Every structure is written in C-alpha cells, then in structure tokens.
Amino acid sequence: MTDFEFLNKMAAQVRRDVIRMVHRPSSGHPGGSLGCADFFTALYFDVLRADPKHFTMDGTGEDLFFLSNGHLSAAWYSVLARRGYFDVKELSTFRLLNSRLQGHPTPAEHLPGIRIASGSLGQGLSVGCGAALAKKLNGDSHLVYTLHGDGELQEGQIWEAALFAAAKGIDNLIATVDYNGKQIDGPVDTVVGLGDLKAKWLAFGWDVLETNGNDMPALVKTLHEAVEHTGKGKPVIILMRTQMGMGVDFMVGNHKWHGKAPNDEEFAKAMAQLPETIGDF
Amino acid sequence: MKYTSTGNKDTRSGFGAGLYELGKVNPNVVALCADLIGSLKMEDFSREFPDRFFQTGIAEANMIGLSAGLTIGGKIPFAGTFAVFATGRVYDQIRQSVAYSNKNVKICASHAGITLGEDGATHQMLEDIGLMKMLPNMTVINTCDYNQTKAATIAIANHVGPVYLRFGRPAVPNFTPADQQFTIGKAVKLTEGTQVSVFATGHLVWKALEAADMLEQQGISAEVVNIHTIKPLDEEAIIRSIQKTGCAVTAEEHMMNGGLGDSIAQVVARIHPVPLEMVAINDTFGESGTPEELMVKYGLDAPSIVKAAKRAIARKNN
Structure with missing residues (x-):
C-alpha cells in the first residue's frame, strides 16, 4: 500500500533541500527541480526497483533511471541522498569546488546513482534506449526510465531516438516528460511550440500516458500503469503536466526561475513556505 | 624496399574482418551502423550476429547515445560510420555521453582523410584526429594497412575506455604482419x-x-x-x-x-x-x-x- 502521506512529506523536504542547495552557491536551477520533486520522490520511493546500498554501474537486475535534462540535478541529488545512495550531508556541497555533486550530473565523480553525464540536452533518450537494449540482450526483465524537459524536446536527437525506439520495439523503456510549458527564454509555445505533443508521440509509435505531475496519487497511479504498459512491443512515454517552481509562490509558473538562485531575502521567503518535514541535511 | 606488400587491400576491410573475429569470441561485443554496412564492411558481423547488431538508420547522434547506453549493460559497442559523421556531426554526443562519462565505446571511422576521393570535401574528414585527441579519456588510433587495422580492431575490445579508430576507403599496400600483436600507444x-x-x-x-x-x-x-x-x-x-x-x-x-x-x-x-x-x-x-x-x-x-x-x-x- 502506497503511503501518500510519507511521499508528500518527502517531496516537501526535497523542495526545501533544493532551495537550500542552490542558495549556498548562489547558483543552480530551482524551477524544474521544484516542479519535478514529486516525480523524483514517487519514482525512487515507490516505483524503481533498485538497491541504493549496492549501486553498480551496470545495474544488472535493477531498474535504471537516466536524467536527460541534467539541470534538474538538485532534486535528483536530494532524492538519491534521501533514498540512501549517499549521505544527505553531502547535499551541502552542491556546486562547490571538489564536490561529487557537480552542477550537472556526471559519473566522473563516482557519485552512487549516476550512470551518465547530462546537461547538454537531448542525449538521454538515446542512452536509455541503449541501456534498454542491453537489458534485453542480458535477459534482464527490469526497466529503464528517463526524464526529459519539454523544451528539451526541441533537440533533434530526441526524435532520432523516438523513431528508433518505436521501430525496434524497445518496450522495456518508460520515458517521462516534465511538461511545464516553460524554458529559459519564455513559454515553450512562444519559443518554438511543440504543437500537439501527444499526437506527435502517438504518430512516432509510442504508447502515451498523461498525468498531473504535481498530484502524488495521480502520478504514482500513472507510473504503475506505465509499468503495466511495458512488454507490449511499444516504448512508453508519460507526459506529466507540472508547474515550474511548484511549492514557492513567487516561483510558480515563472520561467525566470529556470536557472536562477534566490537571494537572501527571497531565500527567507521561500523557506517560510517550505516546511522541514523529514529533517534538514 | 625493406617491406613488401602482399597486395592492395582497404583498411576498412581489416576493420570488418577484425569485428567479425571479435563477434565469434566475445559475446559482449555489439555493433552499430548508421546505414553504411557495406561501406564499413560490417556485413559478416551483421549477418552472423543479428541479435548483437543494430542498424540505427541515418541518425548518428542517436547511434552514439545508444552505444553509451549499451556499455552500461556491460556491452562493448563498435559504432561504425564515415569519419565525417563519426566525429564532427556528433562531437557533443561523444564529448558528454562517451568521453566525459568515460564509456567503453569504440567509435570506428572509415573513409577518413582526402583518399575518400571523388565524393569531395563534404565527406573528406581532415579534422577528426584533432577533434578526438582533445577529449580527455579518448584513445586515438589511425592504422596503416589491412592487417594492422584488423589487429587494432581486435585489440581495442580489450581496452576499457573510449577509443577512436580511424581508417580509410582505398585499397593500399598491405605490408604489416598478419599475425602482429597490436599494442595501443606503442610506436x-x-x-x-x-x-x-x-x-x-x-x-x-x-x-x-x-x-x-x-x-x-x-x-x-x-x-x-x-x-x-x-x-x-x-x-x-x-x-x-x-x-x-x-x-x-x-x-x-x-x-x-x-x-x-x-x-x-x-x-x-x-x-x-x-x-x-x-x-x-x-x-x-x-x-x-x-x-x-x-x-x-x-x-x-x-x-x-x-x-x-x-x-x-x-x-x-x-
């Protein structure tokens, strides 16, 4: 039985972690991390079959997750630490010199949980497809998950991978999209609109699910539903409607918080809205 | 002349032969190609080991990402295409998903250099060694004949880490020993x-x-x-x-x-x-x-x- 009270508490703590993490170096990307705090929490605490205490690069016998939009590193690191991949104290080193918690994720620092570098957008779906193919070759029935930004879908490589995954029947893959409608220069619709996104993925031959990425019960239900959709010849994608900056009133829905850290005054205001639920790092 | 050629052969055929040998002995070796199977001489591998061969179509960026992902499951991917597409077109993918991530991907580049010939400058890759050698973690190899290319192809499977293997299109004198041991980094x-x-x-x-x-x-x-x-x-x-x-x-x-x-x-x-x-x-x-x-x-x-x-x-x- 899923403990939604716990998941919501955890997601709230992750949001608080994110703001504290980007405030210290005065640098980072709070908007997307706040918007996807619920997703990372649901994935790692309710869906992903993986052992945080025995991380291996090849992930044999485990589900794998790849963060394609690497600038959501703060929320991912927070959830990895909270899940037990490494000590939560290390979250205080985010973006500082000599840290394993690089601005964008990398396996180069040997941080448990990270298998590929990301940051330059559009590459994670291809990597996920490759890892999914390896699982099939190895007779490993576990799944591969990826997360992408909606703005990231403007990258051509995403559509190369989308075409390939469907053509080759990669059905042990669940891609997810942080569908918040925002990117650095403004609303996605005014930068380069994605049009009918669901129709596009359907036309590419994917099994498409939709959900509210900031509604924990709905999100968890859809993630489990997606698992049921695997193994049927098609790759699966979940379009998650989210709000950039969710949880901090002056950040919600504002693309200006894509890649900006709060100043001291803004930090205090944000902290007042983000309760310490599990315990600060 | 102290060396005698046993006849002209293309280096890319040495790659194809080496890859086929690897396929027979190493079940973790997989191969990918972006719609150039014949040009890269990957027919034998693709025919004999269809489960371990991935035709990616004309999508080189995806091919590099797929290769990086395959290494995570313990595979040793050999990704083949022309040098111009294997480097310049996918530099960022190689930089982030392969070199910085230190993945065990073998980038196999044929038709390198000016001897690609009649197709002209669009396809004559003359900057690839520079592009690849600037990347930390990357090993860069440029073989001289059929025998050496075959030996190098086999050798790089045993080296853990990204490799750029460069070879060419034309038939050239084959003069190095067929039974040579190829040692990476040894002149x-x-x-x-x-x-x-x-x-x-x-x-x-x-x-x-x-x-x-x-x-x-x-x-x-x-x-x-x-x-x-x-x-x-x-x-x-x-x-x-x-x-x-x-x-x-x-x-x-x-x-x-x-x-x-x-x-x-x-x-x-x-x-x-x-x-x-x-x-x-x-x-x-x-x-x-x-x-x-x-x-x-x-x-x-x-x-x-x-x-x-x-x-x-x-x-x-x-």
Missing part, C-alpha cells in the same frame, strides 16, 4: 636510420617507406616510425629516435592543425627541440578526384616526404 619502428626520423600515421606510413627508399638511393638514411596511436603518444620512442637523428618529418592524411605533427611538435618542443617538418593538409578543404591524384596535388606523397626530409636535414646542419 613501431619500421626502418633504422641515422639522419632523419619520419613519423607517419595511417596511409602515409607506406608513403614514408617509399620516401625512405628514395632517400636511401640518394645516400640519406631515414628512420621510419609508424605512429599508429596518436593518443596516448609514444613519447619515449619519438625522443629516442630524434636523439639519434637530430631532425624529423611528420606525415599524415589530416589537417596540420590538430594532427599527428602538432602532437609530436609539442613533445619535441618540450623535451628535445630539433628541426621538424610537417607533411599534412595545410588549412584547406579537399576536392573531388581519385585518391592518388589528391595525394599528389595536396602534397601527401613520397616525393613530398623526401623534400621535407631534406629541408629538416638542411636546417639541422645550418
């Missing part, structure tokens, strides 16, 4: 000489041997060294040779900027400065023509190496 001295060192890579190795022959007929003793691995560079072998000869020529089918000559110049300048001449493409794109015509027009032939050797010796003696 191969082909002729002993005392007056000038000739450091060559790829198709220029045979041209360097021809040049050494021409020089010998003129009473000049040249030492030819095959630098099949540009990174990591065999600095010891280079220094040992120039300490003896006192001057050097580099020869490659690549841009002077960023190529083998530029790597060797760094070693020479830092450790043992001597006159150094470079036979390479000098900051220009290529054009259509037969491989042989292009090698002559762009100064990548034996007479060009002979002239460079004489310039180097003259500078040394001044």
